[in-house]
Amino acid sequence: MSRPAQTPDGPGVKAADPVVLGLDGLDALITKLSESGYEVKGPVSRGGAVVPGSISGVDDLPAGVHDEQSPGGYRLAQGDDGRLFAWAVGPGSWKGEFFPAHQEVWRARASDEAIEFTEAAREAAPLAIVGARPCEFRALEVLDRVLKDGAYRDPRYADRREAAFVAVVECASPASTCFCTSMGTGPGIEGGFDLALTEIDDEGGHRFVVRVGSEDGSEMLDSVPSTKADAGDLEARARVLEGAAANMGRHLQTEGLAGLLARNMDHPRWSDVGERCLSCGNCTLVCPTCFCSDVHDTTDISGESSRARVWSSCFDLDHSYLHGGAVRASCSSRYRQWMTHKLSTWWDQFDTSGCVGCGRCVTWCPVGIDITEEAAFIAASDGATRVSPPSTRGGS
Amino acid sequence: MSSTSNSDVRPTLAVWKFASCDGCQLSLLDCEQELLALTGAVRIAHFTEMSRATVSGPYDISLVEGSITTPDDVERIKEVRANSRHLVTIGACAASGGIQALRNFVEPGSYASAVYAHPEYLETLETSTPISAHVAVDYELHGCPIDRHQLLEVLLAFLAGRRPVVAGHSVCQECKARSTVCLLVSDKTACLGPVTRAGCGALCPSVARGCFGCFGPSDCANVASLTARLRLLGSSDGELDRLLQTFNAAAPAFRSAVGVGRAAAVSLGQSRSPSHEGAER
Incomplete structure (x- = not known):
């Protein structure tokens, strides 16, 4: 909900001061959120990955779970430590909670006199997220510009977003595919959140430094057992973030990147990547900011009709279908569309990057295409052009 | 079902089998909950997995299962086409030739002689080919077998005069x-x-x-x-x-x-x- 935090006048720890929670404190926070009417979700280990799921306490969080990621590769390993957030983001982003894969918008029934429309039901309880990463939180802000704050407000997305509570957990363990430091979205976070936690597990014990970012955050923390964070706790937090930044697996040179891609639309690299790209759409569906959707109108046997908004992908042939055929019929043109939109034309449209450096598209591409590598290649051969004239039709 | 009343305004549906296992056409019977309602909207005129009673054509919509593997098939599919306003193929056999198209890639007759004691009694073509290789096809529904929800969607879209919502993207x-x-x-x-x-x-x-x-x-x-x-x-x-x-x-x-x-x-x-x-x- 992210109303700015105000300092209460009463005695005790000031809400704006960082506090320290133990595991019991985190557990109490989750309980408090639930008792306050939120549907509480957080990272859970399921089906071989860390993904968003319902949680009712710290026992549901992925204790001791670590991950190993590479282009086209992901593996979980169970450690004997009790750390709850010692992994980098998995395939499921929080996008799906606000912008689900399939969402019915309305139903309609025709009678002799009129067509009667019924709006589809919405989620009853507001959502509380415990454990979104800074890159994921920034990704939601990127989505907000498109679906909530822009010219075309999606009321379902916007209402659920505005009602949501987000406790971010800063990142201590980036993957080899991560590059949030390049995008300015992590591993730490300043502002925007309701609460920001940093998991620390050192000689001082297993604990969370918690900073408050909103009135709601302050309120939820109110009855949760906590102590004031001391200088040692804050130094420990700084060490966690420094360590994470130092372990960042990848780097994307962002300076001048939008212009670089815009002037290299005929670069031979697009044909090369078009040979490798499967057009499967995985990168777009794991991306926390990809927002393309389609509208499906269907009818049933009883005469009722329904409209649903469903995820779509710029890698689908149907996505660019106009009268007579697909505008982007070749794989290279589809990959170019996706990457240049993320890193270049997104700026023109929404005044931000469309990429937050979470690395999901790198890890979950079945053939391991790496957006940072593609960008670096083009940067290193700026101005190269195809031998044959560029074509968006046929072949790859 | 076999009523031939002239006042029946329901569009007629026919189901045809070529070289196939019948699994796809059985998907129609698998639409258990929707089947009765569906028969209120379409008249099932020819569907021998369901009833011996048939109504003569022409038919508004024909579902065609199986691939073309015999000289007789080549002629019969032309008749089906001529008797059908809309021809929808159902399943992998009809769309690409099916598992039986493996014979397309080996020495002619080699599979038949390995399987049958007297292959000389068989009268088959050297290849198994999709329906679209022989006649114009209005819509292809894929799968081995097809998905019954997609089958229903195609029939409902036909009844409503709209485009079926069937994806062409990846799994x-x-x-x-x-x-x-x-x-x-x-x-x-x-x-x-x-x-x-x-x-x-x-x-x-x-x-x-x-x-x-x-x-x-x-x-x-x-x-x-x-x-x-x-x-x-x-x-x-x-x-x-x-x-x-x-x-x-x-x-x-x-x-x-x-x-x-x-x-x-x-x-x-x-x-x-x-x-x-x-x-x-």
């Missing part, structure tokens, strides 16, 4: 929509999902089994890139060929990615019988 998108973790990335499972047409709801990956491509190639399938990756992850050429040579073996995107050494390896002298080899998988 991956169905995995992502149902939050199934990618088996290829997380477990190195050989999976054809990235190049296979959606429609099954990503059934196999949801039970930790790699997709075996029964819906055939997706709109944009880049099979060569996927097989190169699977080879890196440990699949042998033979395993990859077998993965691609099932129900949609003759679909051009799958066929073109099969190793050139495959045809030689399937000489009947080397392996006892290709049909037995298939059964062991």
Whole structure:
């Protein structure tokens, strides 16, 4: 909900001061959120990955779970430590909670006199997220510009977003595919959140430094057992973030990147990547900011009709279908569309990057295409052009 | 059902079988909950898996199952076409030739002589070909077998005069929509999902089994890139060929990615019988 935090006048720890929670404190926070009417979700280990799921306490969080990621590769390993957030983001982003894969918008029934429309039901309880990463939180802000704050407000997305509570957990363990430091979205976070936690597990014990970012955050923390964070706790937090930044697996040179891609639309690299790209759409569906959707109108046997908004992908042939055929019929043109939109034309449209450096598209591409590598290649051969004239039709 | 009342304004539906197992047409009977309502909207005029009673054509919509494998088939499909306002093929056999199209890639007659004691009694064509190779097809529904929800969707779209909502994208998108973790990335499972047409709801990956491509190639399938990756992850050429040579073996995107050494390896002298080899998988 992210109303700015105000300092209460009463005695005790000031809400704006960082506090320290133990595991019991985190557990109490989750309980408090639930008792306050939120549907509480957080990272859970399921089906071989860390993904968003319902949680009712710290026992549901992925204790001791670590991950190993590479282009086209992901593996979980169970450690004997009790750390709850010692992994980098998995395939499921929080996008799906606000912008689900399939969402019915309305139903309609025709009678002799009129067509009667019924709006589809919405989620009853507001959502509380415990454990979104800074890159994921920034990704939601990127989505907000498109679906909530822009010219075309999606009321379902916007209402659920505005009602949501987000406790971010800063990142201590980036993957080899991560590059949030390049995008300015992590591993730490300043502002925007309701609460920001940093998991620390050192000689001082297993604990969370918690900073408050909103009135709601302050309120939820109110009855949760906590102590004031001391200088040692804050130094420990700084060490966690420094360590994470130092372990960042990848780097994307962002300076001048939008212009670089815009002037290299005929670069031979697009044909090369078009040979490798499967057009499967995985990168777009794991991306926390990809927002393309389609509208499906269907009818049933009883005469009722329904409209649903469903995820779509710029890698689908149907996505660019106009009268007579697909505008982007070749794989290279589809990959170019996706990457240049993320890193270049997104700026023109929404005044931000469309990429937050979470690395999901790198890890979950079945053939391991790496957006940072593609960008670096083009940067290193700026101005190269195809031998044959560029074509968006046929072949790859 | 066999009523021939002239006042019946329901569009007529006919179901035709060519070389196939009947599984796809049985998907119509599988629409248990919707079947009665459906028969209120369409008149099932010819469907011998359901009733011996038939009504003569022409028919408003014909569902055609199976591939063309005999000289008689070649003539019969022309009659079906001539008697049908709309012709919709159902299943992998009708769309790409089916598993029986494996014979397209070996010496003519070699499979028949391995399977039948007296192949001289058979009168078959050397190849198994899709319906679209013989007559104009209005719509192809894929799958081995087809998905009954998609079948209903096509019939409902026909009744409403709208375009069916049937995707041409990859199975991956169905995995992502149902939050199934990618088996290829997380477990190195050989999976054809990235190049296979959606429609099954990503059934196999949801039970930790790699997709075996029964819906055939997706709109944009880049099979060569996927097989190169699977080879890196440990699949042998033979395993990859077998993965691609099932129900949609003759679909051009799958066929073109099969190793050139495959045809030689399937000489009947080397392996006892290709049909037995298939059964062991």
